[in-house]
Amino acid sequence: MSSELPDSRVPPEAEPASRLSRRTFIAVATATAAVGGGVVVVRNLVPGPSPLGTTPAETPPSGRVSLTVNGKRHTAEIDNRTSLLDLLREQLGLTGTKKGCDAGACGACTVLVDGRRVNACLALAVRLEGAEVTTIEGLAPGEDDDLHPLQQAFIEQDAFQCGYCTPGQIMSGVGCIREGHTGSREEIREWMSGNICRCGCYVQVVRAVEQAAGGK
Amino acid sequence: MSRQAVGAPLSRVDGRLKVTGRAMYAADHPTDGVVHAAVVGSTVARGRITGIDARAALALSGVLKVISHRNAPRLAYRPNPSSNNPEGGERLHVFQDDKVLFHGQPVAVVVATTPEAAQHGASLVEVRYDAEKPSTDLTGTPAHAPVTYARGDADQAMRSAAVRLEMTYRTTRNHHNALEPHATIARWDGDRLTVWDKTQWVVGTQKELAAVFGIEPDAVRVISPCVGGAFGSGLRAWPHVTIAALAARELARPVKLVLTRKQLYSGTGYRPAYEYHLRLGSDRRGRLIAMVHDIKAETSSYEDFEEGVLAAGQMLYSMPHVRQAYRTVPLDVNTPLYMRGPGHATAAFAIESALDELAHELDIDPIELRRRNEPSEDESDGTPFSTRRLRECYTLGAREFGWDRRAPEPRSTRDGDWLIGMGMAAGVHTTRRNPAQARVLLDARGSALVEAATSDMGPGTCTAMTQVAADALGLTVRAVDFRLGDSTMPPTPAHGGSQTMASVGSAVQDGCDQLRRQAIELAVADERSPLHGADAGDVAVTDGRLHVKDDPARGETYQQLLARNNRTRLETLGSFTPEEPRFSMYAYGATFAEVAVDHRLGLVRVRRMLGVYDVGRIISPKLADSQALGGMVGGIGTALLEHTVTDHRDGRIVNANLADYLVPVNADVPDLRAIYLDGEDREASPIGVKGLGEVVHIGVAPAIANAVFHATGRRIRRLPITAEALL
Numbered sequence A: 001m002s003s004e005l006p007d008s009r010v011p012p013e014a015e016p017a018s019r020l021s022r023r024t025f026i027a028v029a030t031a032t033a034a035v036g037g038g039v040v041v042v043r044n045l046v047p048g049p050s051p052l053g054t055t056p057a058e059t060p061p062s063g064r065v066s067l068t069v070n071g072k073r074h075t076a077e078i079d080n081r082t083s084l085l086d087l088l089r090e091q092l093g094l095t096g097t098k099k100g101c102d103a104g105a106c107g108a109c110t111v112l113v114d115g116r117r118v119n120a121c122l123a124l125a126v127r128l129e130g131a132e133v134t135t136i137e138g139l140a141p142g143e144d145d146d147l148h149p150l151q152q153a154f155i156e157q158d159a160f161q162c163g164y165c166t167p168g169q170i171m172s173g174v175g176c177i178r179e180g181h182t183g184s185r186e187e188i189r190e191w192m193s194g195n196i197c198r199c200g201c202y203v204q205v206v207r208a209v210e211q212a213a214g215g216k
Numbered sequence B: 001m002s003r004q005a006v007g008a009p010l011s012r013v014d015g016r017l018k019v020t021g022r023a024m025y026a027a028d029h030p031t032d033g034v035v036h037a038a039v040v041g042s043t044v045a046r047g048r049i050t051g052i053d054a055r056a057a058l059a060l061s062g063v064l065k066v067i068s069h070r071n072a073p074r075l076a077y078r079p080n081p082s083s084n085n086p087e088g089g090e091r092l093h094v095f096q097d098d099k100v101l102f103h104g105q106p107v108a109v110v111v112a113t114t115p116e117a118a119q120h121g122a123s124l125v126e127v128r129y130d131a132e133k134p135s136t137d138l139t140g141t142p143a144h145a146p147v148t149y150a151r152g153d154a155d156q157a158m159r160s161a162a163v164r165l166e167m168t169y170r171t172t173r174n175h176h177n178a179l180e181p182h183a184t185i186a187r188w189d190g191d192r193l194t195v196w197d198k199t200q201w202v203v204g205t206q207k208e209l210a211a212v213f214g215i216e217p218d219a220v221r222v223i224s225p226c227v228g229g230a231f232g233s234g235l236r237a238w239p240h241v242t243i244a245a246l247a248a249r250e251l252a253r254p255v256k257l258v259l260t261r262k263q264l265y266s267g268t269g270y271r272p273a274y275e276y277h278l279r280l281g282s283d284r285r286g287r288l289i290a291m292v293h294d295i296k297a298e299t300s301s302y303e304d305f306e307e308g309v310l311a312a313g314q315m316l317y318s319m320p321h322v323r324q325a326y327r328t329v330p331l332d333v334n335t336p337l338y339m340r341g342p343g344h345a346t347a348a349f350a351i352e353s354a355l356d357e358l359a360h361e362l363d364i365d366p367i368e369l370r371r372r373n374e375p376s377e378d379e380s381d382g383t384p385f386s387t388r389r390l391r392e393c394y395t396l397g398a399r400e401f402g403w404d405r406r407a408p409e410p411r412s413t414r415d416g417d418w419l420i421g422m423g424m425a426a427g428v429h430t431t432r433r434n435p436a437q438a439r440v441l442l443d444a445r446g447s448a449l450v451e452a453a454t455s456d457m458g459p460g461t462c463t464a465m466t467q468v469a470a471d472a473l474g475l476t477v478r479a480v481d482f483r484l485g486d487s488t489m490p491p492t493p494a495h496g497g498s499q500t501m502a503s504v505g506s507a508v509q510d511g512c513d514q515l516r517r518q519a520i521e522l523a524v525a526d527e528r529s530p531l532h533g534a535d536a537g538d539v540a541v542t543d544g545r546l547h548v549k550d551d552p553a554r555g556e557t558y559q560q561l562l563a564r565n566n567r568t569r570l571e572t573l574g575s576f577t578p579e580e581p582r583f584s585m586y587a588y589g590a591t592f593a594e595v596a597v598d599h600r601l602g603l604v605r606v607r608r609m610l611g612v613y614d615v616g617r618i619i620s621p622k623l624a625d626s627q628a629l630g631g632m633v634g635g636i637g638t639a640l641l642e643h644t645v646t647d648h649r650d651g652r653i654v655n656a657n658l659a660d661y662l663v664p665v666n667a668d669v670p671d672l673r674a675i676y677l678d679g680e681d682r683e684a685s686p687i688g689v690k691g692l693g694e695v696v697h698i699g700v701a702p703a704i705a706n707a708v709f710h711a712t713g714r715r716i717r718r719l720p721i722t723a724e725a726l727l
Helices: A084-091 A149-157 A166-179 A185-191 A202-214 B015-019 B115-124 B154-160 B202-213 B239-251 B261-267 B311-315 B344-362 B366-372 B390-401 B461-473 B500-524 B558-564 B621-640 B700-712
Strands: A029-035 A038-045 A062-069 A072-079 A110-113 A116-119 A132-134 B035-041 B047-053 B063-068 B106-112 B126-131 B147-151 B163-171 B183-189 B192-197 B220-223 B255-258 B274-282 B288-300 B321-331 B418-430 B436-443 B448-451 B480-483 B539-542 B545-548 B551-557 B569-576 B586-598 B604-614 B672-676
Touching (some): A202 B621, B035 B115, B106 B115, B154 B274, B288 B344, B311 B418, B344 B366, B366 B390, B390 B586, B390 B672, B448 B461, B448 B500, B500 B545, B551 B558
Parallel strands (some): A038 A072, A062 A132, B604 B672
Antiparallel strands (some): A110 A132, B047 B126, B063 B106, B183 B192, B418 B586, B436 B448
């Protein structure tokens, strides 16, 4: 499984950080506009100076990025330190993607970036110019939508207990099936080993991936 | 009768929420105006803080405040006996003085408008210390006075025993490492505090916050609808919960604090490391005569944490003479806490390995040896067992696992480079019950809402309670909504120790029974009801319809009954209060493992496992299977992988992350299987359950260790069993 971004991904050619750092922003100013089929969200997601204002605060380096998340286009000025995971959770309100270790070791934050499995905690959001991101919320967006076959298989096989690793397991499983790494249980085990389930539902995860892959 | 919900292999009622990412864990709750906190941990394990320089952090864009003992207000820290705070010692008082008691102790918190700024700010806080050399090694540090138990004269009996064995078993510190990090969002509305917290006990966290801040419990509300695993780590409110609430009060804004994975190793508890010295004596036929247990476990310098490590040594096997001494050793570490199968799992590793050693010594089959020492009563105090069916577990397990194919001689089975071995072990866990309540509300549409302040860290509380309620109310599962995780709901004990089903489940049963009877009484007394005049005892409810048992056509629905009587709802408060136990009550299990050990590399792979359990009634078999298999997976971790490593020079945990603290991944886990003995235990609880979640973990590590011995002829008495140990 790949936890790296596609090779074509390069840092955006934004203004140099040194110039950006001179700017002053008001924290979390939001403007929303509907364009075409998707929604362009223009935000300023860079922290401003301390409201206490006793010392002149340095504004952190930031960059502008446009990316598509679950079919919706977002354009934002982003603190360069922000991971894709924190962008999704803290700024776009997509809390389905989970933070387990914030270090690429557990897989709880697995999402698809341009169709490939990525640990969102290791991906800096500003590097994702033009990227198509799919999160768990993108598999069955509406409350009454049909579930993705793998979501359905997770329920039927009881492939989770606490459910915290589940969004990552499912996104990883979608990737695993798409990659064709489902030839045998052993192969599924190997290619699903980047996603820790501390409740220990591995046997059921394998069955669920097998079920969804078989039903394709 | 319509089909029963209890015992049916239902899928989770909250399955859709969990597979769509809509289940809300502690850090997921949206809170207007929330700001973010990051904890600064001490970089020494013992000493005093001599200076804190927060200027660089405060100069950072977005940073709002840095709080430490230098500017924090004094907190009440009232005693809180109704908690899992250890009885001995006193909990850490955060930001109240300059003392450092362990590495990673919170010494400051940075609050900022974004998580990035808070985290960056925390890295810029400079703390100076007057450091002392810490003591963090269990070996060689003086212990507290022991907790003791004795029957007969074990030392005398040992001297005259025909067969004597003496071993020291060592287990390492294990961390719960649930996938969800501990997280708290705190908000004050005037004098009232609301927290969204990862906890296994909303009422416990509520009481602890009230005690710490010196306010009434009613002024604190704790909300925790989903818990992303915990395995015991959520049984106490840890310092960060206080920090979040304190920061929110100081800033007059809601504060979100998510511990980093690294901080979880010092910010929450763990299964303590043990040295378990065991001497046993038996006759030549393997009848045990005596055991002497000298047990040492780590605890912190400021709290004396003890757990139930003694019970198994007193009651698992029959023998006239037992002596036990359990000493905790105060170290410059944070305080341990219960972790899955607490105490029992550690005791099982020692006792069940020792039984295997004795079986080998005497050339007796390990199962036969256990049969010969099966007691007929609880010899710790002479009470009868409520139910104890270990023999059946052995028989069924041996048959299903193919134990007869096991060659008795160790190191006698090969598969290419792999040495193959089979091992087994027994497991036992105390059946716990505590007072619990549950509110039941039936609305005019004939749907029920059942509420209790319990939790669901994964076993499927919502689903199992829904099944109990559906049957008791005569409703379909779809017509029942069970809610939990809010301290404003009826109180329950902590969601741990395998007591939730027995305690809360029995309260749910009681509340629903009351409500069903109330509805039936209303109907039979109502002249306009088709059931008027019927004997209440002859009326049943099926799929929401009250009817005469022998005449199903005669009846009406809850809906019709309530509408005609102008009732918008029926409501009851169910309760469960356990009676003083007259029986010895335990859940039992037998775990079987087959391993392969690479004879050149020392690699151990578990090939298959089977658990057979005597746990009373199974409410929700599909979920029970997940719990049982998960307990085995946790046991694979304890046996082969998990080990929190401390650098004794400075007290730092060196592998405080999920790349270096190894837990089982999918490739480590083969096909696993669980079987439950049919039956129920009405002494243990009105609904017949004894508790499942702990016992499925207990006995797994020794079963694997015994299989490793059978494969290799090498007895490893220290967990985890690593390749190095086998080379």
